[in-house]
Amino acid sequence: MEPIKRLEVQKLIDQFANQELYLHLETTNGAYASHVNESFFSAGAYIRNAKVSYEHGKLAGDGPYRIGLKMEFGWIYAEGLTHFEVDELGRLLFAGHGYDGKLAVALELSKTPFE
Numbered sequence: 001m002e003p004i005k006r007l008e009v010q011k012l013i014d015q016f017a018n019q020e021l022y023l024h025l026e027t028t029n030g031a032y033a034s035h036v037n038e039s040f041f042s043a044g045a046y047i048r049n050a051k052v053s054y055e056h057g058k059l060a061g062d063g064p065y066r067i068g069l070k071m072e073f074g075w076i077y078a079e080g081l082t083h084f085e086v087d088e089l090g091r092l093l094f095a096g097h098g099y100d101g102k103l104a105v106a107l108e109l110s111k112t113p114f115e
Contacts, residue, residue: 001083001095004065009084012092013057013067016109023050024108025078049113052076064096067107078107 028044054069054076066079080096087093089110096105108114 001085001093004059004063004081004084004094006059006065009065010059012084012086013059013069016092017054017056019111020051020053022110022113023052023076024048024106024110024114025050025076026106027078028104067094078105080105081107 024047026044026046026048029042052069052071054071057067057069060066060068061079063082064079065081066077067081069076078094078096080098081094082097083095085093089112091108091110091114093109094105094107095103098104
């Protein structure tokens, strides 16, 4: 993965619009560390292989970035994104790494289901 480049990423988001896609969206603030410190409040979200189609998408911010995908009846939104790539399967992948380098958020779009 490489750091997000605004113009390149916006073009990629535009290319995926108005298609039936599979979505993977995951956030965590250290859910697997809560057993070490009982006072640590852990939260996260996970969805995989949800079928979506968005009318348009927007990259915003100065880094870390946020992406909003406007669907017919709502929005998909992820923030804290720092890196991206189009992998060998043509999937558009985004990741947000915290200051410690750990993954905090992932947003991934694919024309085929994730395995």
